[in-house]
Amino acid sequence: MDAVFSVPEPHNEPVRTYEPGSADAERLQRRLTELTAERIDLPMTIAGEQRMAGGAPIQVVQPHRHAHVLGVTGHATHDDARAAVKAAKDAAPGWRALPFEERAAIFLRAAELLAGPWRDTLNAATMLGQSKTAVQAEIDSACEFIDFLRFNVFFARKLLAEQPMSSPGVWNRFDHRPLEGFVYAVTPFNFTAIAGNLPSAPALLGNTVVWKPGPTQQFAAHFTMRLFEAAGLPPGVINMVTGRGEEVSDVVLADPDLAGIHFTGSTKVFQHLWRTVGENIAGYRGYPRLVGETGGKDFVVAHTSADVDALHTALIRGAFEYQGQKCSAASRAYVPRSIWEGGLRDRLAATADGLTYGDVTDFRNFGGAVIDDKAFSRHTAALELISTDDSCRIIAGGTADDSVGWFVRPTIFECGDPAHETFTTEYFGPILGVHVFDDARFDEVVTQAEAIAPYALTGSIFATDRRVVDAVAEKMRYAAGNFYINDKPTGAVVGQQPFGGARASGTNDKAGSWHNLVRWMSPRTIKETFVPPTDHTYPHMG
Numbered sequence: 085m086d087a088v089f090s091v092p093e094p095h096n097e098p099v100r101t102y103e104p105g106s107a108d109a110e111r112l113q114r115r116l117t118e119l120t121a122e123r124i125d126l127p128m129t130i131a132g133e134q135r136m137a138g139g140a141p142i143q144v145v146q147p148h149r150h151a152h153v154l155g156v157t158g159h160a161t162h163d164d165a166r167a168a169v170k171a172a173k174d175a176a177p178g179w180r181a182l183p184f185e186e187r188a189a190i191f192l193r194a195a196e197l198l199a200g201p202w203r204d205t206l207n208a209a210t211m212l213g214q215s216k217t218a219v220q221a222e223i224d225s226a227c228e229f230i231d232f233l234r235f236n237v238f239f240a241r242k243l244l245a246e247q248p249m250s251s252p253g254v255w256n257r258f259d260h261r262p263l264e265g266f267v268y269a270v271t272p273f274n275f276t277a278i279a280g281n282l283p284s285a286p287a288l289l290g291n292t293v294v295w296k297p298g299p300t301q302q303f304a305a306h307f308t309m310r311l312f313e314a315a316g317l318p319p320g321v322i323n324m325v326t327g328r329g330e331e332v333s334d335v336v337l338a339d340p341d342l343a344g345i346h347f348t349g350s351t352k353v354f355q356h357l358w359r360t361v362g363e364n365i366a367g368y369r370g371y372p373r374l375v376g377e378t379g380g381k382d383f384v385v386a387h388t389s390a391d392v393d394a395l396h397t398a399l400i401r402g403a404f405e406y407q408g409q410k411c412s413a414a415s416r417a418y419v420p421r422s423i424w425e426g427g428l429r430d431r432l433a434a435t436a437d438g439l440t441y442g443d444v445t446d447f448r449n450f451g452g453a454v455i456d457d458k459a460f461s462r463h464t465a466a467l468e469l470i471s472t473d474d475s476c477r478i479i480a481g482g483t484a485d486d487s488v489g490w491f492v493r494p495t496i497f498e499c500g501d502p503a504h505e506t507f508t509t510e511y512f513g514p515i516l517g518v519h520v521f522d523d524a525r526f527d528e529v530v531t532q533a534e535a536i537a538p539y540a541l542t543g544s545i546f547a548t549d550r551r552v553v554d555a556v557a558e559k560m561r562y563a564a565g566n567f568y569i570n571d572k573p574t575g576a577v578v579g580q581q582p583f584g585g586a587r588a589s590g591t592n593d594k595a596g597s598w599h600n601l602v603r604w605m606s607p608r609t610i611k612e613t614f615v616p617p618t619d620h621t622y623p624h625m626g
């Protein structure tokens with residue numbers, strides 16, 4: 085078809101509230117019951133074929149009730165990885181030959197399916213497999229995922245319209261080619277939306293993908309793959325392999341056609357992938373694009389002019405929603421003594437102690453469990469360190485219990501030493517450290533907080549004095565890729581707060597924006613001269 089198509093104007097998917105007795109809550113409860121009653125296979129999908137990975141089996145459980153197995157997956161082997169790479173390469177010519185609007189239509193259809201008949205399935209799978217409450221699942225596996233799908237199409241279309249200038253007699257064009265080779269998408273456990281976005285964004289631009297979800301997110305990843313298929317994604321475009329991923333990386337990172345890595349997860353794993361690519365660099369056809377969004381040690385700085393009610397709510401929500409398992413979670417706070425001792429300490433402690441973490445299918449709970457036994461051990465070790473260190477004092481929580489689920493109580497501690505390891509280490513759990521300072525030391529504390537952690541993902545300033553807001557925003561310009569004024573440091577919305585951090589937090593390629601999409605294109609510049617010269621001499625030659 086000869087036409088230059090425009091694409092639908094995207095809008096953010098409205099967040100449903102799941103109030104008691106509402107039709108939405110009842111439908112979601114029904115789907116939770118159905119998925120809980122089943123125990124399904126969680127296979128790989130390679131070239132459109134579903135088959136179990138060849139390596140050791142893995143039980144995928146409900147973190148808040150770890151005796152309950154939702155499904156069984158397996159570790160992909162070298163052979164499995166080779167098959168996925170082959171499938172991605174085989175599908176590439178056909179996929180990149182398909183016009184953009186045909187590819188876009190698949191992902192727009194996926195967005196509408198997810199907004200409608202698939203919403204409860206993805207939300208219920210995310211609640212059960214990742215221990216998210218209804219609202220935390222809704223903002224992730226429904227709204228953010230839908231937004232990624234819709235906004236990526238919109239931004240991609242704008243990029244495709246981007247063309248060079250042409251002087252008289254010449255026509256210059258950009259041919260926005262996909263990368264030459266395949267993309268390796270490696271995704272974390274904590275966001276179903278991120279797991280869906282990392283393979284689908286490069287695919288939208290015409291790339292084919294090997295996708296390796298986190299094993300503890302495999303339940304929702306399984307339904308995400310089925311959603312893509314239901315939307316019409318051809319076989320081989322996204323090939324999902326399961327398990328931890330080391331064996332997959334052995335194969336993928338050694339392949340000459342590796343064209344890019346789209347990663348979200350811990351800093352340590354991303355650095356390992358980057359290092360391996362560096363070691364193999366001479367063996368690739370091109371220079372693989374490395375896009376990685378990684379860890380954080382996200383701060384909240386309060387000034388004496390702060391609205392204390394807003395600060396209290398932001399700290400509770402920012403630190404303890406989804407059990408602190410957001411890369412953006414508030415994990416270190418800096419609070420003036422007058423505010424802290426003037427009531428905030430006792431209020432925060434009471435609120436945190438009142439938060440209910442439990443089975444997320446009981447909608448009255450504020451949170452669920454942490455993701456697995458490894459996370460539980462990491463958090464209990466941190467609690468042990470905090471409770472035995474003389475410079476720290478726990479004011480709320482501090483306990484954990486893994487008898488039924490991996491539950492860690494929302495924990496707040498004060499620490500007199502702002503350089504303590506608890507202010508630089510990402511625990512990725514419901515643990516908030518607070519440094520209380522004499523009011524007059526505000527500038528000094530901001531300077532210290534700016535550089536103490538290796539990360540630069542999110543951070544907030546709470547102040548009503550605009551001179552303070554301005555000064556802190558300037559001083560902390562490189563301390564956060566997403567900076568908030570009088571708001572919690574979590575909850576970025578696609579199209580509104582493009583998300584990503586720098587320093588050890590990643591390559592800051594802003595998921596869900598054109599910044600990210602442009603990494604999956606390799607433009608070819610075409611110059612056409614309509615009447616080419618026929619004399620090789622120049623006027624100055626006489």
Ligand SMILES: NC(=O)c1ccc[n+]([C@@H]2O[C@H](COP(=O)([O-])OP(=O)(O)OC[C@H]3O[C@@H](n4cnc5c(N)ncnc54)[C@H](O)[C@@H]3O)[C@@H](O)[C@H]2O)c1
Nearest residue numbers: 271272273297298328329330333349350353377378379411
């Ligand atoms: N910056 C962001 O946007 C963002 C968003 C979400 C999560 N995160 C970060 O992710 C981390 C939590 O997620 P996680 O526990 O799933 O992270 P993780 O690094 O443990 O795992 C991420 C993915 O890498 C895989 N993996 C591990 N070793 C591998 C290897 N050698 N080869 C291939 N794959 C391998 C895992 O199986 C998983 O799929 C936290 O550090 C958090 O801050 C960052």
Ligand SMILES: N[C@@H](CCC=O)C(=O)O
Nearest residue numbers: 410411412574575576583
């Ligand atoms: N984008 C999410 C965090 C993603 C990382 O876990 C937020 O803004 O809270």
